[in-house]
Every structure is written in C-alpha cells, then in structure tokens.
C-alpha cells in the first residue's frame with residue numbers, strides 16, 4: 001500500500017519539483033528582477049493543484065511552504081498562501097462513536113449536538129451543541145485521520161531524500177529542517193489535549209489584553225474531542241459585516257498585531273496559525289481567537305535576540321542588525337558581513353522611506369529572498385513558526401488596507417511591555433561575550449606565558465629582583481576573573497558585574513604595587 005502511494009506521489013510531485021528547481025535558480029540568479037512573473041505564478045498554481053490533489057497532509061505542507069521565504073521564490077509564496085484547508089465534514093454517524101467512546105453517551109452528557117457541522121477541516125470538524133443549557137462547540141477529530149496522516153508522512157519521509165537530490169545544498173538543509181518541524185507540529189495538532197493546554201496557557205498569559213479565548217469543558221474533552229464555550233463573532237476579513245457594525249477596522253488591524261506580537265515578544269508561547277478563519281470579532285470590536293493546535297515557542301534567549309533584531313531595525317543600525325541575525329542563527333556561518341550590512345542598509349532605507357507600512361523582518365526576508373546568492377540566510381527551526389505567524393498577519397493587514405505603521409505599533413509593544421531594557425541588557429551581555437572571546441584567544445596562549453614566567457622566575461632568583469613580573473601575574477589573574485565574570489554574568493548579573501569590577505581593582509593594585 002505504502003509503496004504504491006510512494007510511487008504515485010513521487011510521479012505527481014516530479015513536475016513540481018523540476019519546475020521549482022528551474023524557477024528558483026533563475027530567481028536567485030536574476031535577484032527577482034526581470035523575470036516572467038506570470039510564468040512563475042502559473043507554475044506555482046500547478047504546484048498548488050498538485051498539493052490539493054494529494055490530500056490533507058500535502059495541503060498542510062503547501063500552507064507551511066507558503067511562509068518559507070528561504071525555500072520558495074516570492075510568487076510561489078503568494079500563490080501557496082491561497083491554499084485553503086476546507087474539507088466537507090465526515091457524516092455525523094461516523095463522528096458520533098468518537099464522541100461517545102471518549103466522553104459518554106450524547107443523550108446523557110449533552111442536551112444536544114447539532115449534526116450539521118459549522119466547519120470542516122482536514123484534521124477535524126466542529127459542531128454546535130448545549131450542555132446544561134449553555135451553548136458550546138465540540139471539535140472532533142476526523143474519523144481515521146491518524147492512519148491517513150501516518151501513512152502520508154511515511155511516504156513523505158521516503159520521497160524527500162530522493163527529491164532533494166535535485167536541489168542545491170542550502171535548499172536541502174532548509175527543506176529537511178522544515179519537514180522535521182512540519183511532522184512535529186502535525187502530531188501536536190492531532191492531540192486535542194495539547195491544544196487544550198496551549199489554549200489555557202495563552203488565555204492565562206493574555207488575560208490583561210482585550211481578547212476573548214473560549215473556556216474549555218475539561219470533563220467533555222479528550223485526545224479526540226475538544227468541548228469549548230461557544231463564542232460567535234464576525235470573521236476578521238468580512239469587511240462588509242464589520243463596516244455594518246461600525247467597527248473601527250484600523251484599530252482592529254492594530255489590535256491584531258498587538259495581540260500576536262505581545263504573545264511572541266512577551267510570552268513563551270504564541271498562536272502560530274492566525275489565518276482569518278481563526279480570528280473573529282465581537283459586535284463591540286473585541287477579538288476572539290480560535291484554534292490553538294499550532295503554536296510556536298520561543299525560549300527566552302531567542303525572544304530577546306529577536307527584540308534586539310527589531311530594535312536594531314527600528315533604530316536603523318545595520319551592524320547591530322547583522323549581529324542580531326547572526327546570533328539568531330539566520331546567517332550561514334561563512335557570511336560576508338560587509339555585503340550583508342550594505343544590503344540591510346538599503347533595505348532599512350526603503351523600509352523607513354518608501355514602504356513605511358511593511359513589517360521590518362518581513363521586508364528583510366523579502367530582500368533576502370531576492371538576493372539569496374549574495375545574502376545566504378537560513379531560517380532556524382525556532383523561527384519558522386514565527387515567520388509563518390508574521391506572514392499570515394501581514395495578509396490580514398493587506399486585506400483591510402488601512403493606514404497602519406508596523407514600526408509604531410512595535411515600538412508601543414516594546415515600551416508597554418517593558419522589553420527595551422531587557423534587550424539592551426542582552427546587547428550588553430553580547431558585547432561582553434565578544435570581548436571575552438577575544439580574551440579567550442589570549443588565554444589559549446597561556447602555556448607560552450607559563451613558560452615565560454617560569455623562565456623569568458629562575459632568572460628572578462638569580463637576579464633576586466622579584467617585582468618585575470608582578471604586573472604580568474596580576475594581569476593574568478585579573479583577566480581570569482574578568483572572563484569568569486562575563487560567563488557568570490549570563491546567570492547572575494550582579495555577581496558578574498562585581499567580578500568585573502574586582503578584576504579592574506586587582507589590576508590597579510598590581511600596577512600600584514609594581515610602581516612601589
């Protein structure tokens with residue numbers, strides 16, 4: 001079974017892989033200029049249709065690829081972003097046993113469940129119902145979906161190494177990283193207990209903000225069933241309905257950015273799937289967020305590095321931008337600093353001049369996408385979901401076309417959440433570390449120094465003039481304390497700083513000693 005599917009998928013995918021390989025090479029060579037965009041879009045649409053014909057796993061894969069500026073040329077990204085995950089729901093008599101098996105008899109546990117679904121997607125479908133008179137929704141996993149997904153992932157894992165033989169090494173690296181994260185996320189999405197805990201964490205993190213997150217009915221939820229309070233609203237892209245209610249759409253776009261970037265920059269967990277179906281608006285303009293199956297996590301270090309990147313871009317500082325990008329692992333190790341700084345300088349100029357409404361990091365990605373040959377960048381695993389989130393959010397802004405300055409909103413978030421100070425401390429820490437690294441290089445010649453001291457010591461004994469090497473020993477001791485302190489600084493700031501001050505005092509004392 002699996003072999004037939006592998007062959008079938010491979011044959012279907014070959015034309016897409018070949019077209020993409022050709023288009024990408026040309027795109028990189030010509031830096032996205034003077035290319036036949038219509039031809040690119042046409043090829044991209046063929047890829048899109050191939051993914052649709054291959055089923056749910058490939059539809060999801062296509063959606064993932066649509067935010068990978070390091071893998072696909074821009075026109076492909078735009079076309080694949082149109083992939084919809086709408087599938088007719090499974091008949092209720094196939095869904096009912098899943099609910100009853102996990103939760104109990106519908107007649108006993110629920111007042112009722114409407115067998116007509118309100119939504120159907122590849123992994124699950126959602127129904128309305130009531131429990132003790134309260135309106136609820138029940139999200140139920142699609143019958144048999146686990147088996148379909150496992151089979152297809154197996155096939156994908158087999159095909160990818162074959163397919164990647166055709167592409168260049170940079171792309172190979174990015175594609176492998178993407179696949180492993182895709183697999184991880186799709187598994188998480190299929191376990192509603194994970195979705196439930198993501199939802200609760202985000203609800204708790206964002207309790208001071210103005211958004212609505214449905215409450216979960218724990219006793220009515222399992223790995224395959226998720227029961228929540230019913231929170232209806234107007235879809236965020238339904239301009240007509242929003243205008244009818246007199247909702248301020250400019251404020252709405254700002255709020256969406258604030259909510260998602262606060263999750264990203266302030267908390268460790270963020271909603272990574274803000275497509276329009278997952279965001280609604282209440283009649284009084286509040287945002288409702290659904291669907292916590294796909295979330296991204298940023299560790300504290302990465303979060304602060306990302307804030308450093310934003311600050312460097314907002315402050316138009318190319319060298320610091322490159323430092324932050326390098327620390328984030330966004331540049332290949334052999335990057336040419338001056339070329340990248342120059343590119344960023346141009347991009348920053350464009351961002352603050354002609355295109356003030358664009359997102360900073362997004363524009364950077366676009367620049368990198370067009371200049372891949374000169375600007376070899378990689379999207380590290382921990383930033384892939386962030387890029388996805390940012391590019392979908394940008395789509396919402398583009399739908400509304402309201403006056404909006406991302407830089408301004410970003411600054412507000414950083415100030416409101418008191419994040420600027422932390423980022424500067426981080427910046428300082430990195431400066432110390434860079435400094436420490438240069439001292440480290442000196443320390444590595446320590447055996448030579450030891451030999452020198454030993455030899456000197458014997459001369460000292462002969463000459464009986466002990467003071468001459470005091471300064472040298474002092475500087476070694478003080479450097480050692482300084483290096484230790486910079487390392488310590490990462491875990492304990494005040495101890496680190498105390499250490500650094502001590503090392504300076506030691507150096508001064510030894511200098512004075514020598515003079516006497």
Ligand SMILES: Nc1ncnc2c1ncn2[C@@H]1O[C@H](COP(=O)(O)OP(=O)(O)O)[C@@H](O)[C@H]1O
Pocket residue numbers: 118119120121122123124125126137139214228229230231232233277278290291292293
């Ligand atoms: N708590 C809720 N209240 C009202 N509608 C909801 C609720 N949860 C989900 N929905 C509706 O059902 C749709 C699908 O739910 P979602 O959680 O996004 O499922 P999927 O993972 O299948 O995309 C949403 O787009 C929304 O319209």
Ligand SMILES: [Mg+2]
Pocket residue numbers: 121277278290291
């Ligand atoms: Mg959804």
